Every structure is written in structure tokens, then in C-alpha cells.
């Protein structure tokens with residue numbers, strides 16, 4: 001039996017979707033623990049591409065229990081669209097999908113508030129995905145949120161919505177001079193969603209813990225990445241949830257004693273989408289080259305991702321706060337053909353060398369990376385499935401990452417497709 005948490009080790013888009021899909025083959029169930037449809041998880045099967053946003057990436061395997069946990073924030077209209085789209089493409093989405101009663105709902109006013117907040121911040125904006133994620137988590141923590149379970153009790157839902165709208169509409173008008181929302185319209189809209197989703201709504205903590213007690217193999221899927229985590233990330237340029245490993249426990253109602261492995265997904269270089277510090281960002285044409293070759297455009301918003309070198313300072317920090325038992329390196333193939341590859345081993349700020357990831361934004365923003373250069377390789381590694389076929393320099397790069405981070409590399413991913421990987425140590 002194994003309960004494996006999959007966590008993004010950087011700023012998201014590390015290739016978690018592909019890895020969750022691959023691991024789910026040997027699992028009985030898969031569960032998403034935080035975030036919402038800000039996430040975009042890509043899975044490529046043969047030549048068909050799927051992008052999952054709220055539904056766990058393991059759904060593409062038949063017969064697996066799929067759970068959307070209490071830690072997720074759910075836009076019901078978007079979820080219904082995602083279900084319909086998958087069904088249209090022949091994927092089974094029925095009794096295999098469970099949605100936690102305690103997951104919070106994203107309401108239309110969350111998106112409206114976020115839009116206004118980002119607009120007012122001007123150049124200091126976070127560069128969010130604009131999907132109402134932050135304001136939905138604000139309501140959750142403020143204890144004013146509407147939850148998925150409320151959809152099953154129309155009168156309760158209506159009463160809570162009425163109270164919320166009375167303050168939200170005032171706030172929108174007074175602070176932003178923006179229009180408000182009509183109670184009956186929003187109520188009717190959400191009751192329509194309740195009709196569609198009621199069959200999926202469940203006590204997901206009961207389901208997942210029963211599976212664990214029955215010694216089933218489980219994959220717990222994180223969204224975003226550790227450096228976007230609301231506690232451990234580059235605050236305030238973060239998302240509003242616990243993307244790191246701890247979020248799997250709170251976001252699913254699974255005790256820490258039940259987790260058997262925590263695997264960090266690391267891209268062979270670094271990307272970031274949205275604003276915020278990024279010490280190893282490559283600002284010249286090489287950054288653009290990597291972006292084009294790696295297809296580094298947001299799977300959710302289509303925005304170009306900022307690209308940079310691998311950052312060992314950030315990764316050591318990520319390993320510490322997650323307690324990774326192993327790592328997966330993705331997109332190694334994108335580095336093919338580079339003469340030299342840089343690895344950031346420390347930062348310099350005001351003449352001071354930093355080996356630990358600085359907590360203060362004002363310091364991190366001014367940090368210059370200190371690089372160690374390693375040899376690149378000319379050969380094509382795309383689609384390689386056997387480590388003996390890896391060029392020597394590529395293998396050296398992998399071994400160096402492993403020894404510098406003192407954490408075992410379990411899988412090397414060499415392409416978008418399911419089978420394009422080198423399995424060094426099977427996680428299950």
C-alpha cells in the first residue's frame with residue numbers, strides 16, 4: 001500500500017499532470033487537494049492532448065476513484081464544462097468522480113472582486129489567473145464561504161447567499177464603483193449547478209480513508225507549486241492555498257501518518273507565470289528559445305511563461321518544507337542542444353552570499369544568482385525510455401542534481417506522452 005503525494009517543487013507547471021497520470025495507472029484512486037481552475041494539468045495520450053483544471057489528472061484511466069477534496073475551490077459552471085468535455089471525448093466521468101461537501105464554491109462576485117483588486121494594484125498586481133481563487137479562499141478563512149454541501153440545502157444556500165450579497169454588493173459599489181449581483185439570478189444559476197452535480201457530492205474524507213484502510217494505492221495531486229504556496233512561497237506573489245505537501249492532509253482530511261511518500265516534480269529548468277521574483281530568469285533570446293521549444297505558454301491562460309535556469313537554492317528550500325522522499329525531473333529533452341547549462345548554487349545580495357532561500361521579498365527581489373556551469377549535450381533525448389541511452393552529459397546533469405539536493409531521482413521524463421520517461425525507481 002502506498003499513499004503518494006505529488007507536489008510541484010517550483011512555481012507550477014512542472015509537469016505534475018503527466019506524472020499523476022502515469023502513477024495513477026498503478027493506483028486505485030487519485031485525489032486533488034487544493035487550488036481550483038487556476039491549474040492547468042496537461043496529459044498527452046498517443047497524440048491526444050487533455051488539459052485538466054479541477055478534475056484529478058488520473059481520471060483518464062478507467063475505473064479509478066477520483067476525488068476533488070475539501071481543500072479545492074470549485075467553480076461549478078467550470079467543473080460541469082470540464083465533465084461534459086471529458087465525456088464528449090469518451091472519458092468515463094460518472095460514479096467514479098466524488099466532490100467534497102466541504103470544498104468551497106467560487107461565486108461570480110469572487111471573480112469580480114479579484115478583477116477590481118488587480119486593476120487597482122496597477123504595476124504591483126499579482127498577475128493572477130483571474131478565476132476568483134484568492135477571494136474564494138478569503139471567504140473560506142473569513143468563515144463566510146458557501147460550500148459545495150450547501151448546494152444540497154436550497155434554503156440554507158439562499159440565506160447565506162443573501163447575507164453575502166448584501167455586503168459584497170455594497171463593497172463593489174463603494175470601493176470600486178462596480179455593479180453588484182442579483183440574489184434571485186445567482187440563486188437560480190447555482191441551483192441549476194446543484195442539479196447537475198448532486199450525484200457527485202459526497203463525504204470524500206470517508207471515501208479516501210476507507211480506501212487507505214483497505215490498503216489501496218492512492219495518488220494525492222497538488223496544483224501550483226511550493227514557491228506559490230501561501231505560507232512558503234514568494235509572498236505576496238503566490239496563490240491562496242497550501243500547494244506544498246502539508247496541504248494534502250488538510251485538503252483531503254488524510255492524517256500525516258497515512259502518507260507514505262512525497263514526490264516533488266522538478267522541471268529541468270525553471271518557469272514562472274505571473275509577477276514576482278525569479279532570480280534565475282533568463283531575460284535574453286535564450287529564454288525565448290527555451291519558451292518556444294518547451295511550449296512554455298500557460299495551460300490555463302495562454303500567457304507566456306518566464307523561463308530560467310535550475311535554481312538549487314529554491315529547490316533545497318522546497319525539499320525542506322515538503323520533506324520530499326523522491327523527485328521526478330521533467331522536460332530534460334528541452335535542454336537538448338545547449339552548449340552549456342547553468343545551475344544556480346547560491347544568491348548574492350548587497351555583497352552577501354545567500355545559501356538559504358531568503359524569506360524577505362525585498363531581499364529576494366535584489367538577489368543575483370551565482371552559477372555553476374556544466375556541459376550540455378548535442379544528442380536528442382526526446383522520448384528516451386532507457387537511462388543507458390541518455391548522453392553522458394545529460395546523465396551527469398541528473399546525477400549532479402541528485403547529489404546537490406541529496407534526494408533520490410525516481411523518474412526522468414523525456415517527452416509529453418505517457419510512455420516517454422525513464423523509470424529509475426518505481427514509486428509504488
Ligand code: GDP
Pocket residue numbers: 008012013014015016017018039040041042043044294295299330331332333334413414415416
Ligand atoms: P502541470 O501544471 O505541472 O501539470 O504542468 P503543465 O501541464 O501546465 O505544463 C507542463 C507542460 O510540459 C505540458 O505541456 C506537458 O505536456 C509538457 N511536458 C511534461 N513533461 C514533459 C517532458 O518530459 N518533456 C516535454 N517536452 N514536455 C513535457
Ligand code: IMO
Pocket residue numbers: 008011012013014038039040041126127128129130131133134222223224225228237238239240273274275299
Ligand atoms: P498548475 O497547477 C503556474 C500563478 C498565477 C499567479 C499566482 C496567483 O498548472 O501548476 P491565482 O489565480 O492562483 O490567484 O494566481 O499563481 N498560478 C500558477 N502558475 N501554474 C499554476 O498551476 C498556477 N496557478 C496559479 O500565474 O502568478
Ligand code: MG
Pocket residue numbers: 012013014039040041042299
Ligand atoms: Mg500547469
